[in-house]
Amino acid sequence: MIDFTVKVSRTGIEEGVNIIPMYEDEVPQPAITLPENVMKIIEKVAGRDFKGKLEEVYSIPTMLDKGPERIVLTGLGKRDELELDSFRRAYGRVAIRLEEAMIESASSPIVSDVFDLGSVSRSIVEGIILSMYRFDRYKSEKKEQKLRHVTLLIRDESALGKVKKSIEEAGKICRGVYTARDLTNMPSIDCYPEKFAEIVYEVGRKVGFNVRIYKIDELEKMSMGGIVAVGSGSIHKPVLIELEYDGTDGKDQSPYVIVGKAVTFDSGGISIKPSEKMEEMKYDKAGGAAVVGILEAVASLKLPIKVVGLIPCVENLPSGTAFRPGDIIKFRNGKTAEIISTDAEGRLILADALSYAVEKNPKVIIDLATLTGACIIALGTHASGLFTNNQELAEKIKRSAERTGERVWQLPLWKQYKEQLKSDVADLKNSGGRPAGAITAALFLSEFVGDKPWVHLDIAGTAYMQETSEQKSYMVKGATGVGVRLIIDYLMNEES
Known part of the structure; x- marks a missing residue:
């Protein structure tokens, strides 16, 4: 650098x-x-x-x-x-x-x-x-x-220390963004779930956060039905990666829990996507990559807080062992979902991770996911969609968005939209159809966070540079690393 x-x-x-x-x-x-x-x-x-x-x-x-x-x-x-x-x-x-x-x-x-x-x-x-x-x-x-x-x-000598500190902090944050960009840009042939987890482990070892990797046998015992189902079609088995940083010197504090979707390649599964631009589906791990970058920056900055990162990591492919439309899946918190589309897989793996996040007694839960094409239809590529059950938390994230240039726009979670998720045979359907697709996806996730303060960021339009993306000089072609600077700014201002 x-x-x-x-x-x-x-x-x-x-x-x-x-x-x-x-x-x-x-x-x-x-x-x-x-x-x-x-x-x-x-x-x-x-x-x-x-x-x-x-x-x-x-x-x-x-x-x-x-x-x-x-x-x-x-x-x-x-x-x-x-x-x-x-x-x-x-x-x-x-x-x-x-x-x-x-x-x-x-x-x-x-x-x-x-x-x-x-x-x-x-x-x-x-x-x-x-x-x-x-x-x-x-x-x-x-x-x-x-x-x-x-x-x-x-010109102001008294500001020398402050500016030096800001420069040092910026360098550490940018290293986290670089890590997120690298992980997102890597092709799935070299960054399948097990390999993704290995890379995360090495990052943690270098900068100072702990990493635990839950493999398929443990996931089944933990009732992670969503992660297991989505990963069932690939020879590369799914994992749940838990990252933990504690800068509190042993103080009893609730953690900030950051959850990131990492689908190392998303073909759509049995509900297979069109071939055009399918190569871009390597970017479907951008949320998980952002979590790694966030934890790297938090550890490098030595922030006096607890942060837990949770990354459900899978490869969504069609095969004779893949999950199918019509299947019913049971998640860690006991709720069930009827599968309408195997291409609405991100919410399934996030459901388990969010359920697990609640068990951490979190101060807040924030998830980042390239979740819906509908969010791109609604907001284009200039802002991430923001959904929340806690307006105070949302306003803090919005202020960080203005400072960092990683813009967000809040969309509603009105209960009327939840009608689209009703199933005759399960608690929920995993797809509510095309109308308000980003909203119904967020409402699906809301079923797994309880009453914990929660923000969901749909970064489908902002995770990588697309034809309609705003051409900012510092957003080079490929992955943007969106979310790293945004969440670090929130954490630093929350604890300042």
Whole structure:
């Protein structure tokens, strides 16, 4: 990863390459006061060749005998539309351009006239690091990353410690995002349930959280009927992965329980999917991958909390041993479901995991799942669907979503929709049909959380970059790692 340093600078400019942020509606004035000779260089091009639009970049060789070698202007967009995500996007785009130009190091003053220095510096670092992600393990020729060092410049010496801390935290969080992206991007031939579990174990061993893997014999004894059924069609047997981090020094605290769906490949089972874009079904493990990234970041940050991660991990394939439409499944909490479609499998494995989560006496339960195509129809690819039985918890997640740029939109859980899940032969049907599909899927899950504070995040539209996805600089092609920064922000603010 890139090495970041922070330095007190009265001028806001250094020798070498300098990144200068500008507001669209204030061009040609940069967002921070700079030395007169630098201002004159900027004024010659700003407003004519550079407009300051969000993610716009313009590079200027200075030709100065002393001082900066090159000025790279980056647009933050309009001041009254500024978000923390504007910094991620602007600096992510700059990082991509610097990488293309084979530039190894750069400096930039931090603009803090709207947000605090710590939040801005964290956002800048996240944008740069995440934009540099590449999934190239299967490429025969790998490109070496050129951009190696970025110096952030501040004028307030008293803020030095805060900014350094924010930079360090951002790096640890981004490593969690990288892990989530890697796991999600891996093809199922190399990331089937047992292998997924092995990778999680190694991550835990390195950063400091415990991992327990429940295999098929234990799952049957634990009455995990949903996980067992969905995994029955594959030669790769299902597992339930339990991750546990305790940073409380032995204090008796209830854990935050984070549950993530991990279907390492989803063919749809007997209710098989169309072949077009079926290759994207390797991304159906994004929720589970996010849980791994979250636990990695929590452990690296040494947060003073307890966190339990639960990942039901299966491969959903058709075969002579696969579960079938018409089957009736019994879950860990004793409830039963009639199978209408084997392609509505995510809620079946989550039902067992959520039932198990309740037994942990959790402070809250949060689940992440690429659960429904219906959520993409409703919200597109710009926001994850949020469903909850606790509005206070939902509002906290929404605030974290605004800070991190991982947007959510709340949808209802009105009891009228539950009529679609009624079965003549079981407690529930696993599919309520096409109308309100994301809502009925969430209502199905609500049957397994009791009265515990719970948020369900349907990340089907946000887990990986699709044709209609918003083209943010730091969201590179493939898996996005969505959920990691969102939940870490929630946890850090909850316990601050």
